[in-house]
Amino acid sequence: MSIPAMASTIVDYPSFLESYTFFYQHIEELYGHFSNVEKGREFARLVRDTLSSSDLCFGLEPKLNEKESHDEGVDIFWHDPETNKQILFCQSKFKIQGKDEFDSVISKFESYYKKQINPPSTIEQLQLFKDVDLAKNPNPEKKETFLIVTLWKLEKIIENYRNSARPSLEFFNKLLKDDSLKIIDGEKFYKYFLDSYQKEYSIPQEVRFKCGQRLISYNNVYVGIIDSRDLIDIYIKNGNGIFFENVRDFIGLGNRESFLDINNEIFKTASEEPSKMIERNNGITFKAGSLEYSDGTVILKNAGIINGCQTTLCIVKASPSSECFVPIKVVVTSDEQNSSDIARTTNTQNRIDKINLELSDFIRPQLIKISLVEYGISLMDEDSATTAPQIAASISTQKIFKSDLRYLFIGLFSTTPRNIFNSDYGQIRFDDLKDEFPTFDDKKKLNALLAKILVSANNTFDILREQYPSVSTSDLVTSEEKVGKIFGRFYTDKKGYKSYLMILAIYTLIGISEEKEVKKQKIRDIIDDTENLLDDQEEKFKKALGKIFRSVAVAVLQHFSSDSKDLDTEISQNLYKYIKNTRLENYYTIYSLL
Secondary structure, three states: OOOOOOOOOOOOOOHHHOOHHHHHHHHHHHHOOOOHHHHHHHHHHHHHHHHOOOHHHOOOEEEEOOOHHHOOOOOEEEEOOOOOOEEEEEEEEOOOOOHHHHHHHHHHHHHHHHHHHOOOOOHHHHHHHHHOOOOOOOOHHHOOEEEEEEOOOOHHHHHHHHOOOOOOHHHHHHHHHOOOEEEEEOHHHHHHHHHHHHHHHOOOOEEEEEOOOOOEEEOOEEEEEEEHHHHHHHHHHHHHHHHOOOOOOOOOOOOOOOOHHHHHHHHHHHHHOHHHHHHHOOOEEEEEOEEEEEOOEEEEEOOEEEEOHHHHHHHHHHOOOOOOEEEEEEEEOOOOOOHHHHHHOOOOOOOOHHHHHHHHHHHOHHHHHHHHHHOOOOOOOHHHOOOHHHHHHHHHHHHHHHHHHHHHHHHHOEOOHHHHHOOOHHHEOHHHHHHHOOOHHHHHHHHHHHHHHHHHHHHHHHHHHHHOOOOOOOOOOOHHHHHHHHHHHHHOOHHHHHHHHHHHHHHHHHOOOOHHHHHHOOHHHHHHHHHHHHHHOHHHHHHHHHHHHHHHHHHHHHHHOOOOOOHHHHHHHHHHHHHHHOOOHHHHHHHHHO
16 A cells, blocks of 8 residues: 555555455454454554544543453543543454343443442442433543444344343443443444545545536636535545545534634534525635536546535534535646645634644645655555554554644744744744745655654654553552653643654754744754754754653652642643743753753
């Protein structure tokens, strides 16, 4: 399998993705020589990597249960890296054959819930367990949820289980009632995998939708409306690949950030007042290689939505039950480089679009892919990614990589590296960047440099993660595990901590010790010094990054150690604010002593 060299290139699907049956047979063949324990472990890894790139696990970090065969019914956790709170509890099984085995899974979930999530302290509380509201949580986006994931089809098995008198049935029904159980079985899991694959490796070769009359056209631009049913059908057929060139991914629904209120309003309109969508929504923009008409149908070749991911997925999730139309613009062009230029001139839904549109001129998804291929930078050994587990691991890695790269770009090219935590448009030196990187080739070279930084840094973070694990594997917590528990968020892309540490390490080695010096540095000098550093002193960079990690950790511990509150809780609640407001020179005295 190869990654597309240009956005319009279509990658042939591996044969095992042609259907659920082929996918199942592929996995069964791969696991054929494994013992039951090995099979369970390998399938758990496949589930972890597949689901981690989905909306279901948005903003969460996965962790395999180290206990394996004695996992107490949960073999994968997804936790919030900011609070270290476990959110998703998964039991993955390649096969679940019969109601007895399904009952065993639910029974273990019930036991796990009582022991680990909501342990009763008295006999009376245990008796009252049946009245506990599992859905009661101040943040509905981060409610504890159990997952069952299997490649076996469970429809008949669940039907037989429901008709049984198993003691676990009451807990099963309570989980369903409170929306605290998700079952991803058979073809559903195949579709999760396929969705991840489409998003990373291909864009639609052809998009069709009905058109009662021809779109209004001027030169290469076509304007009209699209029926929401056709829009939903386009998404169902093409998955997230339709957004391959979109400025950003779906940012979701709920209350994670204030700008999500806008998405909630789109969803509400589509659900409750679908006829009002056309007057309230700015619409979506397609870029296409060509546009044709055939029997009242518009046919777009090599097409993708470059603006309107939020609107599309809000409508998909709402699935309007009555007439709902959306404004549409189609820009026909063969130019592979101008997606961001088109998107920049289009009105969009969210207030943060200005910075994202400018960023997309330098680090949009297809540009990253091209840069990695042309400069021979591998996040994994992608040439060997020919099986479903290898592909899933590669996709999961790339998703994290893109988020890290965005933070790294903002911090490295702002007047202060702490702008990673503010994303203040005015502090990013876009004018200087445009002067230094005016051409497509220049931008590919820039992406390659940022990628080299990340690949080198990730090797160091892997070592730090082993030395300071964020999750304890025993009841006795070591000092290293305590540090890892507090600072485990540094290993992830959550809020940009990871990229911030990389920049501090670079500044240390190129002689920038105070924030006021950053503003004086020319973009070209920072680029040249960093490039030379990675070419000639990569090991020195890795050591500096490890020292910076420890320096920041020591500074944080010193700052909060005198507080009367519990140290872990105090740091968890205030770490982001502290790092966001602390100048880089505060860490360098400690750095020089380590």
